[in-house]
Every structure is written in structure tokens, then in C-alpha cells.
Amino acid sequence: MRLGINLGYWGAGMDADNLTVAREADRLGYAVCWAAEAYGSDAATVLAWVAAQTERIDVASGIFQIPARTPAMTAMTAATLDSLSGGRFRLGLGVSGPQVSEGWYGVKFDKPLARTREYVEIVRKAMSRERLTYEGTHWTLPLPGGPGKPIKLTVHPERERIPLYIAAIGPKNLQQTGEIADGVLLVFFSPEHAEETTLGHLRSGREAAGLTMDGFDVCPTVPMAVGDDLDALAGLFRPYTALYVGGMGSRKQNFYNKLAQRMGYEKEAAVIQEKYLAGDKEGAAAAVPRELIDSTTLIGPVERIADRMRAYADAGVTTLSLAPAGFTLEERLTSLRAGVEALERAGLAD
Secondary structure, X not given: OEEEEEOOOOOOOOHHHHHHHHHHHHHHOOOEEEEXXXXXXXXXXXXXXXXXXXXXXXXXXXXXXXXXXXXXXHXXXXXXXXXXXXXXXXXXXXXXXXXXXXXXOXXXXXXXXXXXXXXXXXXHHHHOOOOOOEEOOOOEEOOOOOOOOOOOOOOOOOOOOOOEEEEOOOHHHHHHHHHHOOEEEEEOOOHHHHHHHHXXXXXXXXXXOOOOOOOOEEEEEEEEEEOOOHHHHHHHOHHHHHHHHHHOOOOOOOHHHHHHHHOOOHHHHHHHHHHHHOOOHHHHHHOOOHHHHHHHOEEEOHHHHHXXXXXXXXXXXXXXXXXXXXXXXXXXXXXXXXXXXXXXXXXXXX
16 A cells, blocks of 8 residues: 645645655655645645646646636647656546535536546547547537647657546446546545445446456545544544535535545534534534544544544455644654654555
């Protein structure tokens, strides 16, 4: 199992620290550095900045939002980043959510699975440097009846096939991701519930495509905090968990709330959402079960984190991306180094 580092969103007041974290992860041998986007910083600019100041670590979009760019633009960006980084780019994609897609980008959030499938097909065709033609439900290239003509990408990526990941949560999305992608990006991944919530669906998709799980990268982002006071450490992640389970989406359409329900927290997920949407964020955080936090984060001393890392590896995780907690640079760097130590203690390092 390899380690990754997730920088999250740029522009949150820790930008200089984020670059230091990325460079230290590079020095420590982390495999990949992810950057996110929502409706603030864009991931492509951040990744170019990080790639220019690191040497070995892969840089990856976690995620590029599908409604934000045409598929051809995404292919251009991926090819450019791969070329500039010397073959160190990984392309992560996701549909975002209805609030952002329709409220920020003005793109209707309909048929996300079909839209994702077409998007991936066009991106891959463009990056292969074929002349770009496509006839689908959501995209037709070139547009019919006009002056457009099939064009091929002029940039030469460093590799013939740039690794492509999809952020997936729901069963149908997971199955399709297993079928069409090279890896999956996960959040709130619990080793204890891996098979029924995640891996079974991915495996089904791989089998539908005539493939196995060999070479498929299972990559959850896992919050991490090092220390001895488990209750205090769990408390660090209560607001984060409450935000996603309670407030990341509408009452009817919250992918993370549904995931918590599939993990056996039906009543608790309903209470968290009710309080969060009513404006009681502290009450929502307090309603998050300690067991849910413990099963979806890495908390405790290094020895305990090493045990949990073994559980992630046994569940089928191939890249464990850490999101270190802490308000200071030193706290985050301590977690970064502890991650390497825990991986070695777990006997999982290369």
C-alpha cells in the first residue's frame, strides 16, 4: 500500500504551509499529492505550482469537476500537466453535486452516470491524439451542420495513458467507475464496511468490463491525527463529518448521508442532517457517533494508526491518501512523518 497526501482546497489561509507539506511528502517518498476544487481555487493551477517545486511525487486532481470544463479542455489540461511534470500527473474526475453544478456552473445536474461515461470516453479519445469525433447524448463533436471539423490534440503527453480516477460514492457510480476508470477516489471509507459499501460494486464493474481488480487503484482520503487522547482527536473531525453527512447536499440528495446509512447509521444520519440543516452545526457535530469517526479516520498513537493501516490494506486499499489535521505547519508535518512510520510498523512499506 502506498501513501498519498491530500492538500484539500487552496486559499484557506495555509497556502505556504501546503507547499511545504507537499515538498516534505515528496522528500519522504509519498506516491501522490492531491488538490481539490469546489467554487474557490481551481485544482489545475495548484497542481502546476506544486509540480514545479517537487521532484518525484505525482500530482493529481482530486477532483476536476466535470461541469466545470468541456471534456476536450480537460484533455488539454491533463496533457499539459503531464508534460510539464515529466509524466507525474493523475487525472481525477467527479460530477460534483447539484448545488454546485447548477448554482455555480449553470450546468444541469441530470443523468450524471451517462454524462460521466461520455465525458471519460471523449477525454481518453482526445488524449490518444485521435482526430476528435463523438456522437453521444450529451456531446456531439464536431457540432453538426457547422464549420467545425475533427481536430487532434497537438500536445504530446509524457505517457500514452494518463491514469484516470473517478470520485464515486453510490453503488451505481462505483460499478461504472470499476468498469471505465483506472482507480477510484473515496471518502468516509470504512474497512469494516468496505465490501458491502464499496468493493463489491467496484468488482462488479470490473467483471462487466472483463477485468479484475489487479492494477485498479483504490484510493480513499482519510483524515489523520496523532496523539494519545482518542476522544479529543475524534473531536477534531466531528465538524468535518457533520458537514458532509448533514450539510453536503439537500435533504433529499446527500450522497454522504446515504453512505452513512449504508454503514448502519440510519437514525444517526437522520439526526445529524436534521440538526445541520436547521442551523445547529454544534448539535450536528455532537450527534456524530464516535464509532463512525473511528472507523473512517486514523487517530491515536503511531502504533494504533499502524494497526488501522493494516485494516485498510486488508480491505483492498492500494493508495491511502492522508489528510493531516492541525492548525500549525508543525502539527501537519508531524502527522506526515508519522504516516510513514506507521506504514513501516505495519509492514506495508515498499
